[in-house]
Amino acid sequence: MPELRNHTFDELAIGQQAESKRTVTMEDIRLFAAASGDYNPLHLDPAYAAGTRFGACIAHGMFSGGLISAVLAMHMPGPGTIYLGQSLSFRLPVKVGDTLTVHLTVANKQPRRRQVTLDCLVLNQDGKTVVTGTAEVIAPAERETITIATPALTG
Amino acid sequence: MPELRNHTFDELAIGQQAESKRTVTMEDIRLFAAASGDYNPLHLDPAYAAGTRFGACIAHGMFSGGLISAVLAMHMPGPGTIYLGQSLSFRLPVKVGDTLTVHLTVANKQPRRRQVTLDCLVLNQDGKTVVTGTAEVIAPAERETITIATPALTG
Numbered sequence: 335m336p337e338l339r340n341h342t343f344d345e346l347a348i349g350q351q352a353e354s355k356r357t358v359t360m361e362d363i364r365l366f367a368a369a370s371g372d373y374n375p376l377h378l379d380p381a382y383a384a385g386t387r388f389g390a391c392i393a394h395g396m397f398s399g400g401l402i403s404a405v406l407a408m409h410m411p412g413p414g415t416i417y418l419g420q421s422l423s424f425r426l427p428v429k430v431g432d433t434l435t436v437h438l439t440v441a442n443k444q445p446r447r448r449q450v451t452l453d454c455l456v457l458n459q460d461g462k463t464v465v466t467g468t469a470e471v472i473a474p475a476e477r478e479t480i481t482i483a484t485p486a487l488t489g
Numbered sequence: 490m491p492e493l494r495n496h497t498f499d500e501l502a503i504g505q506q507a508e509s510k511r512t513v514t515m516e517d518i519r520l521f522a523a524a525s526g527d528y529n530p531l532h533l534d535p536a537y538a539a540g541t542r543f544g545a546c547i548a549h550g551m552f553s554g555g556l557i558s559a560v561l562a563m564h565m566p567g568p569g570t571i572y573l574g575q576s577l578s579f580r581l582p583v584k585v586g587d588t589l590t591v592h593l594t595v596a597n598k599q600p601r602r603r604q605v606t607l608d609c610l611v612l613n614q615d616g617k618t619v620v621t622g623t624a625e626v627i628a629p630a631e632r633e634t635i636t637i638a639t640p641a642l643t644g
Contacts, residue, residue, distance in 0.1 A: 354526070361642070362524055364640055364642055365523050365524035365642065366555065368520050368639075368642060369517055369521040369524050369552065369555055370521075370552075370555030370556060370558060370559045371509070371511065371556065371563070372558060373563070373638065373639050374562045374563060374568060374635070375568075375635055375636070375637070376568070379638070382635070394558060394562075395558060395572040395575075396551065396554050396557075396558040396572075397524065397525075399551050399554050399575070400521065400525030400527070400549070400551050400554075401525060401526065402551075403525060403527060403551040404525045404527035407527045407529045407549075408526070408529060413530075413531070417550040417551075417579050418579060419576070419577055419578045419579060420551070420554070420577045421574070421575070421576045421577075422574055422575045422576075423574045424572050424574060424575075480530055480537070481530070482528045482529075482530070483534070484523075484528050485519055485533055487516070487523060487642060
């Protein structure tokens with residue numbers, strides 16, 4: 335099982351970056367539908383989606399929000415991070431088979447509360463901006479390494 | 490299979506509300522972990538979570554974001570809504586067994602683009618505020634009724 339080490343407030347530098355890549359599958363969309371309760375056929379029914387302006391099933395907008403939050407929680411700052419807030423601007427639809435890259439950049443640090451602002455950018459495989467946003471977190475004070483397990487789903 | 494009807498831009502009134510209730514299970518958290526890729530043990534490993542400030546596994550912050558987006562997509566405005574943006578402020582942790590109620594309120598309407606601003610509030614079973622935020626959407630122009638299916642997961 336993989337191990338992940340966090341980045342403490344003191345270790346983070348303004349301009350520091352992290353990224354993570356994910357190719358979107360229909361199963362990802364089904365998982366997000368089940369987790370969120372959003373079973374809109376635009377996301378799940380290819381025949382319905384073909385008749386919309388999008389022409390094919392698209393991922394939930396908040397799916398990209400989930401990808402951003404995963405990079406915050408797993409990579410930068412990583413384990414021990416407290417999530418305070420997030421803004422998201424949905425710019426382009428995401429289709430099955432698209433490969434998204436989440437880019438996070440440390441934009442500001444406020445030592446009083448160990449608060450860190452991160453610019454968030456999600457690009458697709460064509461380099462086009464899918465989502466932009468800003469995250470506010472409290473970065474961890476202490477170094478920590480965690481072991482990652484991926485539990486089976488029962489559903 | 491249930492049917493859902495949307496609310497067009499013209500039908501929506503400032504102050505109009507929608508709500509949806511959900512009791513959070515460990516399976517919901519596993520689904521969100523699989524969808525987002527955030528397998529932080531704070532969400533998934535009770536023994537690890539017991540040693541944190543939270544004392545027990547908590548849901549991903551963006552899980553509540555997913556619940557908000559589901560009410561937008563399924564109920565108000567509902568099918569045909571275009572999601573433009575979302576802000577989220579995470580106020581309190583959500584634990585397994587908590588019952589969350591998402592409240593949406595139409596706050597503003599701009600006819601030029603059919604753009605609607607909705608205040609978003611997530612409360613727990615004690616009436617405490619878990620998440621606040623604001624959603625920006627383009628409301629549908631046309632009435633539409635959709636049939637909701639909940640596909641099985643293969644994972």
